[in-house]
Amino acid sequence: MKVLVTGGAGYIGSHTCLELVARGHEVVIVDSFANSSRKVVPRLEDLAGCRLPCHELDVRDEAAVTRVLAEHRCDAVIHFAALKAVGESCEQPLEYFANNICGSVSLLRAMRATGVNKLIFSSSCTVYGAPDSVPVNETAPLRVANPYGRSKLVVEEMLGDVARADAKFRYASLRYFNPVGAHPSGRIGEDPRGIPNNLMPLVCQVAAGRRCQLKVYGGDWPTPDGTGIRDYLHVVDLARAHVSALEYLANRDRSLTVNLGTGRGASVLELISTFERVCGKAVPYEIVGRRDGDVAAVWADPSLASRELGWTAELDLDAMCRDAWRWQCENPDGFDG
Numbered sequence: 001m002k003v004l005v006t007g008g009a010g011y012i013g014s015h016t017c018l019e020l021v022a023r024g025h026e027v028v029i030v031d032s033f034a035n036s037s038r039k040v041v042p043r044l045e046d047l048a049g050c051r052l053p054c055h056e057l058d059v060r061d062e063a064a065v066t067r068v069l070a071e072h073r074c075d076a077v078i079h080f081a082a083l084k085a086v087g088e089s090c091e092q093p094l095e096y097f098a099n100n101i102c103g104s105v106s107l108l109r110a111m112r113a114t115g116v117n118k119l120i121f122s123s124s125c126t127v128y129g130a131p132d133s134v135p136v137n138e139t140a141p142l143r144v145a146n147p148y149g150r151s152k153l154v155v156e157e158m159l160g161d162v163a164r165a166d167a168k169f170r171y172a173s174l175r176y177f178n179p180v181g182a183h184p185s186g187r188i189g190e191d192p193r194g195i196p197n198n199l200m201p202l203v204c205q206v207a208a209g210r211r212c213q214l215k216v217y218g219g220d221w222p223t224p225d226g227t228g229i230r231d232y233l234h235v236v237d238l239a240r241a242h243v244s245a246l247e248y249l250a251n252r253d254r255s256l257t258v259n260l261g262t263g264r265g266a267s268v269l270e271l272i273s274t275f276e277r278v279c280g281k282a283v284p285y286e287i288v289g290r291r292d293g294d295v296a297a298v299w300a301d302p303s304l305a306s307r308e309l310g311w312t313a314e315l316d317l318d319a320m321c322r323d324a325w326r327w328q329c330e331n332p333d334g335f336d337g
């Protein structure tokens with residue numbers, strides 16, 4: 001298939017482009033480069049061994065997206081382009097609604113105008129908030145706690161409405177747990193601007209000596225070692241899940257909302273000790289107070305993805321740490337260093 005990938009130069013988007021090409025699909029990238037580097041595209045072309053057409057535009061530019069979809073005769077869209085920092089979303093909610101919700105509306109209108117009727121949407125386990133029990137399956141209550149989460153849930157619900165109104169429209173909402181790691185080549189990976197928000201990039205920067213120590217947010221959570229538990233998922237496994245979802249939409253007559261995780265939770269201290277063992281680097285840390293908005297423990301029940309998509313995560317925490325560290329060592333200042 002020919003697939004438009006919005007946010008194709010971003011962290012998960014770039015890895016997904018490579019998996020799509022590896023499975024014989026054609027890729028067209030759209031990216032505003034608001035939160036990604038132009039240098040990603042030539043690296044992707046190198047790794048993919050083919051040219052990847054790339055259009056610099058904001059998905060809210062409906063006319064431009066319509067032109068790109070028509071020009072390339074795309075069969076489907078994978079929609080990554082969005083803002084993703086929870087804390088920032090609390091300070092700038094309207095930016096999040098404009099980018100993430102209005103951006104999705106523009107994209108859906110452009111798809112309708114060009115007859116493109118398959119969409120894969122990046123959602124998040126954040127839609128579950130603090131779950132009543134773990135592992136979390138797709139029937140768990142939805143309770144968003146911040147504007148970022150709300151923007152994801154609104155788009156999920158919008159997709160349901162669009163599918164009810166248009167019998168040919170199909171979507172897959174993919175609820176990611178915690179994507180980490182990098183491509184094993186060490187040439188693409190997560191490149192946060194400024195101070196990272198997430199654990200793995202911070203662990204890598206501490207190991208590299210860019211920061212003197214990691215702050216562990218809370219040692220008094222109701223978990224076995226007192227630190228927060230998450231379902232870390234290798235970004236290459238996550239990218240593969242998008243290819244499975246694309247093929248599902250092409251071959252099955254239905255839409256899907258599904259968790260993507262390993263089904264295994266790891267605590268902050270477990271991640272640190274795995275990283276130290278696998279990478280042979282110390283990660284000095286200090287336990288500090290809990291971070292606002294955090295929850296104790298979240299991990300996925302990924303059985304629906306296994307049943308419906310035939311997808312399961314294959315790469316373990318060792319591989320996640322090893323690949324994140326390789327990316328960090330080979331690109332200490334990210335793409336633009």
Ligand code: UFG
Pocket residue numbers: 084085086124125126148177178197198199200202214215216217218227228229230268291294298
């Ligand atoms: N943590 C630390 N120190 C840090 C950063 C994080 O101890 O400096 C801890 C957190 O408290 C948490 C764990 O590491 O226990 C993971 O934190 P991340 O920030 O890496 O990930 P979150 O689970 O908080 O957030 C992720 C995504 C969000 C998404 C959310 C859904 O980054 O986009 O999952 O729950 F909304």
